Amino acid sequence: MIHPVAVIGAGPYGLSTAAHLRARGIPVRIFGDPMVSWRDHMPAGMLLKSTPVASNIDAPQRGYRLVDYCDAAGIPRLVTDEDIIPAATFVAYGEWFQQKLVPELERVRVVSVERRGTAGFELKLDSGEQFTARAVVVATGLSGLAHVPRELAAAAPDGPTPTGPVSHSSQHHDLSRFSGRELIVVGAGQSALETAALAAEAGASVRVVARGRGAVDFGDPPWNQPKLRPESPFGRAWSLYAFSYHADPYRYLPPQARHFLVRRILGPLGAWWLRDRFEDKVRTREVRRIIKSEAREEGSVLRVETPGGRIEELTADHVIAATGYRVDLAAMDFLGHELRARLAVSRGTPKLGAGYVSSVPGLYFTGMLGGSSYGPIMRFVCGTEFASPRLAGHLAKVHG
Incomplete structure (x- = not known):
């Protein structure tokens, strides 16, 4: 019996991987x-920071780029660096890609993956089914990886929630709940700045608290990009070109350099088109650090150290931590304990070899x-x- 390959996750990376495996004639269950x-x-109402050329889900054949979806859906083409992509359009593109190239997607959850000797892996689904896969691709994206720093989590001992004192930005789809309320958004990246702008447009009084002097900034518009540098999906720069098209040697860098670069390259920066929606509508407060958060009768309180070294308290009805995501294999409890124990890791992230395979043969990780x-x-x-x-x-x- 030929066991299938299991792909766990149906975001851009899971869908793209499954499409490539299917094109090679490899049985896949996703x-x-x-x-x-x-x-x-x-x-x-969110808009993507990435440009159209950086927003294509890779397919094994032509005809499945974002612009192809626009043509199929009869909507204006999104082609140039000045075209801004609504998140809703990108979601519809991903669903169209799935329907066309990965129609056998199973909308069930994998609850456990265990190594099964030399036969592969034993998977259990929340439907009750168990089956054997010859290989497993983990493409779960951001799921379960939302990061709330310890100093912010202190105000929410039972965990961040939209109705509690502190939440994570990923817990909000409708920001109109904050209309007429005081809101603090912690962070300086696109997620923080766009969440703040959308909340202000929904009627909230918003203040962004950013750690580090000069932390809130926006990128240059496309017409101000340098011309005499190679193009990449992210802009014109030799480093961006190397990271985009020659990523294979990256894993040979020292661990400290790898972890630093993956955090900092294309790090906290607002999109060029967001500046006008943000400035004069959202207050900003740059601090050296956040010391502690507390939930009090008057609301959520942040104790901060200012750039000048003073200790101050900032109060709001609610705090949103737009503090990103952190890969941690410990959070992937669907991977059996014995399997996780066998994985070589670096700061909680899987160490991958050629072809994205982990230290456990047959177990692959992709995406973030x-x-x-x-x-x-x-x-x-x-x-x-x-x-x-x-x-x-x-x-x-x-394994083919």
């Missing part, structure tokens, strides 16, 4: 809710889960162009 993080864990091994491109949709054909090729060679 599990998940298509585009769920994009659809349910981002605020309504591969960032510490393959670099910052894995944080973005356009990384599917690099990752999916290589992963599928390696898997076909070893």
Whole structure:
């Protein structure tokens, strides 16, 4: 009996990987809710920071780019760097990609994965089914990886919630709940700045608290990009070109350098088009650090140290931590304890070899889960162009 390959996750990386495996004639079972993080864990009205060329889900054949979806849906083409992509359009594109190239998607959850000797892996589904897979690709994206720093989590001992004193930005789809209320958004990246702008437009009084002097900034518009540098999906720069098209050597860098670069390259920065919606509508407060958060009768209180060294308290009805995501295998409880114990890790992230395979033969990780091994491109949709054909090729060679 030929066991299938199991792909866990139905976001851009899971869908792209499954499409490449299917094109090679490899039996695949893919599990998940298509585009769920994009659809349910981002605020309504959000626009993508990435440009159209950086927003294509890679397919094994022509005709499945974002512009192809626009043509099929009869909507204006999104082509140039000045075209801004609504998140709702990108979700619809991903669902169209799934229907066309991965129609056998199973909308069930994988509850456990265990190694089964030399036969592969034993998977259990929440439907009650158990089956054996010859290989497993983990492409769960941001699911379960929302990061709330310890100093902010102190105000929410039972965990961040939209109705409590502190939440994570991924817990909000409808920001109109904050109309007429005081809101603090902690962070300086696109998620923080766009969440703040959308909440202000919904009627909230918003203040962004950013750690570090000069922390709140916006990128240059496309017409101000340098011309005499190579193009990449992220802009014109030699480093961005290398990270985009030559990511294989990244995993040979020293661990400290790999983890630093994957965090900092294309790090906290607002999109050029967001500046006008943000300035004069959202207050900003730059602090050296946040010392502690507390829930009091008057609301959520942040104790901060100012750049000048003073200790101050900031109060609001609610605090949103737009503090990103952190890969941690301990959070992936569907992977059996024995399996996780066998995985080589670096700061909680899987160490991957050629073709995105982990230290456990037959177990692959892609998307954000591969960032510490393959670099910052894995944080973005356009990384599917690099990752999916290589992963599928390696898997076909070893397990095909």
